[in-house]
Amino acid sequence: MSEENFFDNLKKDVSFSGNREKEAACLKRYNKRGDGVLDLEEFHMMCLDLFVEDGKSCALSETQSRQIFEQLDENQDNYIDKEEFHILWRYWLPMILQAKxxxxxxxxxxxxxxxxxxxxxxxxxxxxxxxxxxxxxxxxxxxxxxxWHPENHVSFHKNVCMRELHSTSKITQKEKACVFDTVVFDGHVPMEQTLWPAHCVQNTHGAKLHADLKIVKxxxxxxxxxxxxxxxxxxxxxxxxxxxxxxxxxxxxxxxxxxxxxxxxxxxxxxxxxxxxxxxxxxxxxxxxxxxxxxxxxxxxxxxxxxxxxxxxxxxxxxxxxxEANTRMPKAALQAAENVALARQKAKVKLASINGDHGDKPLSNGFDAATSNLLDL
Ligand SMILES: [Zn+2]
The missing domain is CATH 3.40.50.850 (Isochorismatase-like)
Known part of the structure; x- marks a missing residue:
């Protein structure tokens, strides 16, 4: 009988990400060279255990491992050191094993x-x-x-005459606009709009969900x-x-x-x-x-x-x-690693701005919500 997958066991421990002993044991397990840091080859071995499809090992190229490795190797010295492994353990692994x-x-x-x-x-x-x-x-x-549109909604073809067109609109005469055409409406900011047939008008049958769709509690x-x-x-x-x-x-x-x-x-x-x-x-x-x-x-x-x-x-x-994390795809793990890297960057900018140094990056592009979520900020 084969040994149970290391990460399948880890998955069952709801508080693993805060367990420093397990963290050290995991680093040791894959650090065959025994120098306390993971190189790409060791990280690849770890990924071979981590990534599965329906519980069975799945194809994983060195390139895929490397792409993830590069996101997690924050100081880009070609090793995942102890601090980088801590970020991996604390934020990246939970996204793979215990995503919500x-x-x-x-x-x-x-x-x-x-x-x-x-x-x-x-x-x-x-x-x-x-x-x-x-x-x-x-x-x-x-x-x-x-x-969920009101009767006078801007997207309805029948309402095109209710608003003025902007000079950049390719269609210049409202009465010539057809359903599915795109026009540009005038306003504070010129606004491109596809003209749809009237649809999903609030409180009508058309706006209701399909009667057979399961509605959960x-x-x-x-x-x-x-x-x-x-x-x-x-x-x-x-x-x-x-x-x-x-x-x-x-x-x-x-x-x-x-x-x-x-x-x-x-x-x-x-x-x-x-x-x-x-x-x-x-x-x-x-x-x-x-x-x-x-x-x-x-x-x-x-x-x-x-x-x-x-x-x-x-x-x-x-x-x-x-x-249920019985399938753990390299592609999704790369996405998680990119999110962690971005969140780390954001957190640094945030900390810099708290300390009065505003850095050179704008603070908010909408990523903050999930960033705070991810890094407990
Ligand atoms: Zn609509």
């Missing part, structure tokens, strides 16, 4: 399924999301978002696009970033590290929500077969953009194993 997950079901509303903005085959995602939610207890929080509803003058594709911010919803606050209050994003539409609200989640320091996993979008081309483009922004595309069959 939320599911965000984006806009699974009638109008996007069989109503005024129906997407091809959208209804097929409902049973897929319901299967993911069969074991809802694996999520710390489940969130349903709603596109203690969920949170997030409403977006409820201001008449600005659209909102992301569940975090409106398109002008004038205001934010409660979503980041809800996630931070539950100390969520990972968000699993599904729903409608891949190339619009899923794309914006997942990319914003990454920019805020959460790890976004996009459950591709639980999403639908407009066209194959626009969805492929959105997938590429999401991946470039650090989102990880997965299938619904992987969710449970990933949430």
């Amino acid at each position: 997950a939320a599911l965000i079901a984006v806009d699974v509303q009638n109008d996007f399924i069989d109503g005024s903005l129906a997407l091809t085959d959208a209804e097929a995602i409902v049973p897929v999301i319901n299967r993911i939610l069969e074991d809802e207890s694996m999520f710390e929080q489940v969130i349903y978002t709603y596109d 203690d969920h949170v509803d997030i409403y977006k696009g409820s201001c008449d003058h600005v659209d909102s594709y992301s569940a975090f911010f409106d398109n002008q970033r004038l205001a934010q919803t409660d979503l980041a606050t809800v996630l931070c209050s539950k100390r969520i590290t990972d968000v699993y994003v599904c729903g409608l539409a891949t190339d619009v609200c899923i794309r914006h929500t997942a990319i914003d989640a990454a920019s805020l320091g959460f790890r976004p996993f996009v459950v591709d077969d639980a999403c639908r979008g407009q066209t194959k081309e626009s969805c492929d483009k959105a997938r590429r953009e999401m991946e470039e922004a650090g989102c990880i595309m997965i299938s619904s069959t992987q969710v449970k194993s990933m949430v």
Whole structure:
């Protein structure tokens, strides 16, 4: 019988990250050369134990190990020294072994399924999301978002005559604008807007979630696009970033590290929500077969953009194993290492500014929420 995986054992200890004895023992275990610091080869051996797929060892290249190593080797001397190992142990490993997950079901509303903005085959995602939610207890929080527009909303084609066009708008005559055209509206800041058919009007049947969608107890509803003058594709911010919803606050209050994003539409609200989640320091996993979008081309483009922004595309069959950390992907661990490195940088800037030295970097780009979460600031 093979020895049980070192990290599978560690995973079961809820307070391992504060245990300095276990930390020292782990460093010793992989430091075969016995000099108290890990080189790349030793780190690679550790990663071979750490990364698994459904409990079995998975393919891991030296390049993948090196990319992670470079993020964790803060002073870039090609060794993970004792202090760097402490950061690895305290912040990086818990994100891999004991991540806290939320599911965000984006806009699974009638109008996007069989109503005024129906997407091809959208209804097929409902049973897929319901299967993911069969074991809802694996999520710390489940969130349903709603596109939630007033009748006079800026995104409705029928309302185009209610507002002035900006001189940069390619379409210069309002009456010539068609559904799905993009115009630029005049205002404090010129605002590009795609003109959609009227959809998801507050308190109508079209704005309701699909009747068969499983609604879990203690969920949170997030409403977006409820201001008449600005659209909102992301569940975090409106398109002008004038205001934010409660979503980041809800996630931070539950100390969520990972968000699993599904729903409608891949190339619009899923794309914006997942990319914003990454920019805020959460790890976004996009459950591709639980999403639908407009066209194959626009969805492929959105997938590429999401991946470039650090989102990880997965299938619904992987969710449970990933949430329970029986699948631990190198790609997701790299994302965690990047988040730790960014959070460390941010923390330093923050400390510098507290000490009166403002450094040369701006303090806030939205990453602070998850940073504070991660580094207990
Ligand atoms: Zn909308």
